[in-house]
Amino acid sequence: MDPEDREAAREARVSERLFHLLQGERISELHALTEAQVIEKHDALVEEVQGSITRSQSFWVEWERRVELLKRAQVYADELARREAARQEERMEALTRSMHLLSWVGSESPSWG
Secondary structure, X not given: OOHHHHHHHHHHHHHHHXXXXXXXXXXXXXXXXXXXXXXXXXXXXXXXXXXHHHHOOOOOOOHHHHXXXXXXXXXXXXXXXXXXXXXXXXXXXXXXXXXXXXXXXXXXXXXXX
């Protein structure tokens, strides 16, 4: 395989990978992904941006593509932040319930006076 064919094959693989990375999911599909899958997709997009910088013949030709990739990566970063906020909310609700129970138990106990 000559260098031109190899380069064309590599470009085809990159294009197919980008198609799958940029395809996106519905919100329900995004929520159904595991945390590891969300991180993997985010990291793949960021790696593609980093790789495109080193492969690029012209910085400005690739600019729009990089911006599109980074916008998509932000979707996954936002999903991770949403999940963390939900976990924190659950912890705060559990702590609040515990505080209510403790204050109720404390108010029902006899005074030691």
